[in-house]
Amino acid sequence: MHFEKSPPELVERFGLVMDRFPDAERRKMFGYPAAFIGGNMVSGLHGERWVVRLPEAELAELHAAGGSPFEPMEGRPMKSFAVVPAALVGDDAAIGSWVERAIAHGRTMPAKK
Numbered sequence: 001m002h003f004e005k006s007p008p009e010l011v012e013r014f015g016l017v018m019d020r021f022p023d024a025e026r027r028k029m030f031g032y033p034a035a036f037i038g039g040n041m042v043s044g045l046h047g048e049r050w051v052v053r054l055p056e057a058e059l060a061e062l063h064a065a066g067g068s069p070f071e072p073m074e075g076r077p078m079k080s081f082a083v084v085p086a087a088l089v090g091d092d093a094a095i096g097s098w099v100e101r102a103i104a105h106g107r108t109m110p111a112k113k
Helices: 008-018 056-064 092-107
Strands: 025-029 032-037 040-046 049-053 081-084
Touching (some): 008 040, 008 092, 049 092, 056 092
Antiparallel strands (some): 040 049
16 A cells, blocks of 8 residues: 655644654654654544544534544544644644643553553
């Protein structure tokens, strides 16, 4: 399976936003920048999309704000993940808030070894 690389500007944006959250471990997932809390992925890039992992109620809120299910392969959505709308990715307060929520959700999950 071949995935498109994330645009350099988006990778840079991800890094700048994640600099605000030093407790999130950064590493690559499937070749894309990603952030982890306790070994659990909470946010990352996939091609031109920024995804976050959230509890159900907050997923519904993100979908209402224009987010969409995250399907790395068409028709196969990843549970608990959603794509942040591009308009929110460009808004410092909005993307920071969604990443902060994803990190908070990650802290509620059992740590992976």
